[in-house]
Amino acid sequence: MRPWRxxxxxxxxxxxxxxxxxxxxxxxxxxxxxxxxVVWVPNPRATGIGVDVDLPIGGFVDVFQLPHDTTRWPVVGTQMAFYVWWMDDRPQIRLLPADPHYRREDFDEWVLHEDTLAAAAYRAHHGTG
Known part of the structure; x- marks a missing residue:
């Protein structure tokens, strides 16, 4: 059964x-x-977007990872690639859009200085930093 219903x-x-x-x-x-x-965009600038990744656990892109300009957010029905950004004990996969157009405007600079496991994994996979 799909997690987003x-x-x-x-x-x-x-x-x-x-x-x-x-x-x-x-x-x-x-x-x-x-x-x-993308299956759920409740209120741009408030939370983020829900993503069905064809698993029994859903994905979520936090508003912090998305562009400030909400007209650049993917809309419901958009099928695209994402990177696994974070996972913890809560049954939810935090995602990062693979397409830079759907990321925060300062992402390239931000990820170089972000001190998290997710940012370090991104830099390692993409040869940055």
Whole structure:
């Protein structure tokens, strides 16, 4: 069953259980590329976007990774590539758009100075920094 579902006209996130997430997370890597479809854009500038990555756990791109100009955000139905940006105990894959057009305007500079495992993995995979 898909984790992003429309129920009574509202989009809900209903991921598989923690055991499924723990198994899936052990097979994913930071920086890994996934293909997904944007399924949820609730309120530009407020939260981010929900992405169906054809797994029992959904993806999410945080508003912080998206352009300040919301007209550059991908719209519902956009199918595109994403990088796995972050995973923790919560059953959700944090994603980064692979297409720079859909990233924050200062991403290239920002990622060089960001001190996180996700940014380090991105720099390692893309030969930057």
């Amino acid at each position: 429309s129920v009574d006209g509202q989009f809900l996130y209903l991921p598989a259980g923690q055991d499924v997430w723990d198994q899936l997370r052990s097979r994913l890597q930071l920086g890994q590329q996934l293909t997904g479809t």
